[in-house]
Amino acid sequence: MDKESGLILFLVLLLCHKGNTQSHNSCPYTCQCFTSVQILCADERMTSLPMNTSRQVKDFIVIKSAVAYLFPRTLEESPQLAKLIFLNNALRSVNSQAFEHLTELQELEISGNPWLEHLYLGTFSKQGNLTKLLLNFNRFKTVLPGMFDSLKQLETLQLKGNIISDLPPFLLLNLHNLRVLDLSQNKLEDVKGETFSGPTRLEILKINNNLISNLTSDTFHNISQLIELHLEGNKISKLVDNIFFVLTELKVLNLRGNLLTTFSDKVFGFEASNLKELNLKGNRLTELSSLSSLTSLTDLILCSNELSDLPEDLFRNVTALENVDLSENQLTLLPATIFNDLFRIKAIHLHKNNLSKVDAKLFEDQVLIQQLYLSDNQLETLPLGLLDPFVLQHTVRLHGNPWKCDCHMWYLHDWVLRNNQDVEMVDRMFCASPSFLRRRPVVSIDKDQLVCQVSKDDTPDLSSCSLQLSNDTVIINCKVDKCSPLTVKVQFQEDDRNVTEHILKNEPQCSNETMIEIPVQ
Incomplete structure (x- = not known):
């Protein structure tokens, strides 16, 4: 979660529990104990974590405090913790042994610390039960190789909103249960295939709002079970053939806000039948080829590009299509x-x-x-x-x-x-x-x-008609070949652009000459 949404979440949490807040003898000073297992500390004057925490506490949440350092023994009296959240604090350093005693931890968040620039190798070495790790909106410039090797149960990893420019090879090698990876809003310039080797059960990958400029077919090696792929907000200008070929389970592909001008119909290979949503909004597409391999596609977003024409067979075989957005093109x-x-x-x-x-x-x-x-x-x-x-x-x-x-x-x-x-x-x-x-x-x-x-070319033969003007009367005299009804409309447009219309209808009289007199107003 980002700074604003995280703060809102906990404010809502406070309101929801306001009536149920309990007074426990073991509740630390300046903190609130919603139940015997849940503590929230939100005090901007607090510079260190409370030491008298009950052994019953499972969830420990610290927001907007002045805590700057986590030492080796800071949390040693709370080995039973299952959830530990530090959000929008003043952390500058986390000792590599700060979480050594927290072997039962399942969820850990350290987000919103503008002075926290790195974590030491081994920081998560004892967290074999961790399933969720959020490290968002800090000032991390890089991630050390092997940082996550011990997190074999991890399902969600978020590193968004940092200033990471490079990821080491095989960073995710041991994360076989990973479902969600979010690397958005960093400064990544390149992503190599080795980076994602290992997490074969990855479901959601987000690499949006970085500076990635190219992808290769090796980039997605060994993550063939990926369901969602988010690459929005980068600088991708080219998609090589078969780049998504291995992603046979992919359902959502988001390439919004890149620099693509075109791509081949071979980009998806022949195994893209599960893709349901393709978002290409805000690129620089000038042409498209057939999307016929996307037989399960339901949502196609192509708005805000530079398309001036489309091939006739663009949607051939894409018979499941339900929503197509071609707006804001040419x-x-x-x-x-x-x-x-x-x-x-x-x-x-x-x-x-x-x-x-x-x-x-x-x-x-x-x-x-x-x-x-x-x-x-x-x-x-x-x-x-x-x-x-x-x-x-x-x-x-x-x-x-x-x-x-x-x-x-x-x-x-x-x-x-x-x-x-x-x-x-x-x-x-x-x-x-x-x-x-x-x-x-x-x-x-x-x-x-x-x-x-009536244009000049469409003007009927009026040679049998004559016009005469007498004072304020225009006389139209036309000879007709047979008895037929005749309607004449005359419109007068005045200086103020108001239009008055006069309609005169003549019933058949079976004479070979009909004269209509129209008074001029």
Whole structure:
């Protein structure tokens, strides 16, 4: 735990036990005894540990004290301790024999000591029963070879928030039961394969927020049972082929915040069928190859990269996919069949790209979708039927696009009106054109206002029509070939951009000439 969360945890602990705090004759002065087996000492004036601790105590917690040194005999009268926690103290030195008598210890934390720069070899030599060791947010610059050799039952090892720049080879050789390793927020520059030799049952490995710049296929040698691998916040710019090949049980791979520009489809080898979550957010990816070997993948995070296009077969065989995040890239178009056969998808995030159009059948297989974010793109309209396949309650975001509110928007306009409860921030979905509708919310516009301006190429033959102006009256005289109804709309835009519209309908009269007189306002 970090400084803040650790302090909060113990404050909560204090509150929870406030009503149950017991007064024991053996409770040390300035400390609190919640029960006969649990002591908390939190006194900023305390410079040494109390010596009159009961032999019944199992959990001994010291936070925010002025204790600076742990000597060989400091804890010799408490061999029964199972949990010992030093959090946010002023420790400067821990003698190599300070814990020699604590052979029953199962959990040990020495965290949040800004002046503690190293531990001596042999410090944990008698802790064969230790399962959890937390050494976070100190000032450790290195870890000595053999430091953890005696901890054969250790399951959790945390060294985050130090300034460790190098790890010795075979550091974890004897940690066969290790499940969680956290080396985040250090200054590691390289990690060699020998470092992780030994812990074959490792489940979670965190090496985030360091300065690791490269990984090799040997890096993960002998930790084939790894379930989670966290490499976020480093400087990894390249992934060699088959680097994750041995990690056949891997379910979560987090590479967020590195410097990757691309990687081969051979990175995962052919044994990556158990991977369920792949996080590549915040890299520099410009291209991707097929992810077809990730047949169990459910969550794919590719946001905040530099992708401008995607291969058509990117998700081939990735039929378990449920959530895909492609937001905050530079995508301009998507292959029409890119989401084909992905029937389990629940969320597709495409916001903050440069999409100018999408294919009408892009989401035809996503009947179970619950989230579709298309906001903040360059879309002017959506094709007929695009949103019709969705059968479940869903959330759609469409704001932040330059919607063109003309006759081509009839489908989207109708859909938004019918499903406005499903459109988030629908009041921020504005028309960008034509000018007389600019900045108007789409939901505030009548369908009759969605008209298309006739371009020169589309202008019908009006040679049979004539215009005459008489005072304040415009006379339109058109000859028609057959009896047919005729509707004429005239719109007047005033200086304040207010628009008044006049609609005149002519019922068939079966004469070969129809004259309509429109008064000019």
